[in-house]
Structures are given as C-alpha cells and as structure tokens.
Amino acid sequence: MGITKSDQFTDHQNKMANILKALAHPARIAIVEYLLSVDSCICGDIVNELPLAQPTVSQHLKELKNAGIIKGTIEGKGICYCVNDDIITEIMSYFNTINKQLNFKKCC
Amino acid sequence: MGITKSDQFTDHQNKMANILKALAHPARIAIVEYLLSVDSCICGDIVNELPLAQPTVSQHLKELKNAGIIKGTIEGKGICYCVNDDIITEIMSYFNTINKQLNFKKCC
C-alpha cells in the first residue's frame, strides 16, 4: 500500500525511523556533509553545491528541517543553515545502546 | 520522479544513505530491537512478534539482509537471525565523525 502502520509501533520506534529516513537519501547526506565541511554557518549557496535543481534542494532542506536535523535562520535576503547537534547526539546515543547490547551477544 | 540521482553523489554518500534507509522504517527498527532484546540468536518467531503479515515481515527482513544489517543462518527448518555488529560499528563511526566536526563549529 505504501502506507506505514505507524500506530502499530512505539513512539520511539517511529521517531527513530523518521530521523533516519530524513538522512536516508544521498542528497540529504551531501547537504549535511557540506554544512559540516565549513567552519561556520552556510548562508545561501547550498543549491550551487548540489547537482539538483533549486526546488528539489529546497524540498530536501525542508525534510531535514522537519526532522530536526538542520536549523535555518533568516539572514537578510537568504538563510543560514547549520546542523542541529542535539539530534546528532540523540542518534549517537541510540546506536551506542545498540552497540552495548551487541557486546553481550555471543551469536551466529 | 521517485528516482534518486545516485550517480551524482559519491559512493560513500550512497552507501550511507542505503544503510540508513534500511533502518528508516519502524518495523525494521522493531526487528533490530527484538533481535537485540534476547541474549542469543533469534530462531523463528520474528513474524509472531510483529504486527504485520508474514510476507511483509519477510520483505523487511530481506531489506535488512541486503543492507547488511542482519545476518541469517539456515537452522534446520527455520532461520536464525542476528544483527551484524560490523555495520553498527560503521554507522557509529560515521556519526562520530559528524559529531567531531560539529564540535569545531560555533554556529547559529
């Protein structure tokens, strides 16, 4: 059907799935990596860095914002973007938990 | 179009996107968490643990296997599953790199 049965899973499972989904596209990975590649806010020029049309980039930025992965601040004519470190910490702590549980498994 | 322009991005960006895509669904998150919840291999009964029909679960398991996130070993009549720790390590190291880069940014 293309429709996910979200109500059958826990809030946390849905939350993690949504966060990871926001990053589950090479363009959005590229955006995050580009934002990190410069030692300050990126204002404008994200569109020029990506091999995609402006509306497409705008859509990807919107998804990243909705998932809380990046923040955008209006700066005069354009917008300054940066990665939200809180959510990166949250992702790391999730995989850290997974990793800890893995260490206790003697398996396969 | 629904088609990703994968050839426009680096191999590593595509690889990370694919790994995260495999986890970007609550059912697949639930499968991984269930596999970790027991201190040994899970043989059988994954279908009974999930609120989805057997073909749907089978499909999700296939995607997790293709992305290298779980491994399945044929065990007589059924199959034993477990999480592949190598890929978890890979994910963690990716987000660790991101996090390190974030620490050098004074931003927004």
Place this chain on the structure above:
DNA sequence: ATTTATTATCGTAATATTGCAATGTGAAAA
C-alpha cells in the same frame, strides 16, 4: 516603486515503498 536575488510552493510525471493474499519452495516429521 522597481528590480534583483533568494527561497518556497504548486502541480505533475515517473518511480519506489508498503502491505497482504495467494502461492511456491524446501526441509523435517509423520
């Protein structure tokens, strides 16, 4: 006020994903 630059939104086409009933497959048990 008009122009210019930057980002957002709308509409739409192409493709992907999700979910399941029906059916197939392969191995053990009877």
Place this chain on the structure above:
DNA sequence: TTTTCACATTGCAATATTACGATAATAAAT
C-alpha cells in the same frame, strides 16, 4: 511419501518519494 512447518516469491493496490518547471513570496538594493 505425504504432510507439515517455516519462510520466500509473485502479483497487485494504495500511497509515498523524487525531481523539476513554473510561479509565488519575501526582502534587500537600486
């Protein structure tokens, strides 16, 4: 060898995603 059990595959319907042209919206610059 027939049945049974566990899982895979096929086929299909419903919905989601990706991408972009066209067009709007907003704010600075002229």
